[in-house]
Amino acid sequence: MAEITSLYVYKVVEQASDGLETRDLVEGLGLNPDGPVDPSQMVSSTDYYRFFAELSARDPDGLRLPLKIGAAMRIDEYGAFGLAWKSAPDLRGSYVRSERYGHVLGSAETYALEQSDDGVFFSLDKAGNGSLGMLLSNEASMSAVVAISQEVNIAPFLPKGIFFKHPSRGDVSVYEAHFGCPVHFEAQRDAILVTDDMLSVPNKLGDETIARFFDRHLATELAALADDTGLEQRFRIAVSQTLSEGVPTVTDIASQLGMSGRTLQRRLSDKGASFQSLVDLARRELAEQLLKDTDYSLAEVAFLTGFAEQSGFTRAFKRWAGQTPRSYRLGGDPA
Numbered sequence: 132m133a134e135i136t137s138l139y140v141y142k143v144v145e146q147a148s149d150g151l152e153t154r155d156l157v158e159g160l161g162l163n164p165d166g167p168v169d170p171s172q173m174v175s176s177t178d179y180y181r182f183f184a185e186l187s188a189r190d191p192d193g194l195r196l197p198l199k200i201g202a203a204m205r206i207d208e209y210g211a212f213g214l215a216w217k218s219a220p221d222l223r224g225s226y227v228r229s230e231r232y233g234h235v236l237g238s239a240e241t242y243a244l245e246q247s248d249d250g251v252f253f254s255l256d257k258a259g260n261g262s263l264g265m266l267l268s269n270e271a272s273m274s275a276v277v278a279i280s281q282e283v284n285i286a287p288f289l290p291k292g293i294f295f296k297h298p299s300r301g302d303v304s305v306y307e308a309h310f311g312c313p314v315h316f317e318a319q320r321d322a323i324l325v326t327d328d329m330l331s332v333p334n335k336l337g338d339e340t341i342a343r344f345f346d347r348h349l350a351t352e353l354a355a356l357a358d359d360t361g362l363e364q365r366f367r368i369a370v371s372q373t374l375s376e377g378v379p380t381v382t383d384i385a386s387q388l389g390m391s392g393r394t395l396q397r398r399l400s401d402k403g404a405s406f407q408s409l410v411d412l413a414r415r416e417l418a419e420q421l422l423k424d425t426d427y428s429l430a431e432v433a434f435l436t437g438f439a440e441q442s443g444f445t446r447a448f449k450r451w452a453g454q455t456p457r458s459y460r461l462g463g464d465p466a
Contacts, residue, residue: 139268148190171210194302202278215228241257285334292313370414411451
């Protein structure tokens, strides 16, 4: 059964018109109308779409409701997913992380990047039967992507176009005024179209703690290790610096080290090492540093070490260290 984060439920209610009765709808989802809001708590997509449609029908400003909901989203509300998004070097990195980590926000949503002659489509594929609530949810999701792109990027974010598979629910000018660009309905995809240049603009990296951590533990060491005797350590540092965007390839790391992938593999082999073994070592070292030196949650540490889910990180860390990440952080003995 597809699920969606309950965070969206509370955001829908928050943007509803003043005085609108919503408590019964929230309680109908098994949630407390007064919170607390926990993005990891899920509701079934079917129930969520039904809730969204019923609330929109009650709201006199139902046409704008999904657009307002998306515009109200803030990156920090997404928890560890938001950390992964805003710590990317640019919007392309943020969108790539959505491809990798999007299911943290629910199994109903899948994002993908696709290059085209006109630019790059950032598409949303949402599980469902095309109900009204699903269409409303799609509009809110596209509005949210625009809002958090504007929030994290150093330049004004302006998409080339917005695309929806469904017909317009009302005056198209309302949508275009909101997004600031052409909006196309009855299209082949639900997507935002952006230029390659826009994707390459740096993000603000608003979490300075992350920047200081990587500067202190990684960047200075990388600059100090220039000769071949430090190849393995430089390799592990390069891996650590890219893990939050996913596990890197041989080509990715070789490029950072100024050599070809074949040369890197040969030089590692000459030292009796392998690409995969050193990647695992880099992940372990970074995980141990983050667990000891920061207050990041286990989910955040999992993201920063290249894991799509906390459960996968926990299994890997127990294999590496003989104990769980939580036990290691608390200074426990290996199991």
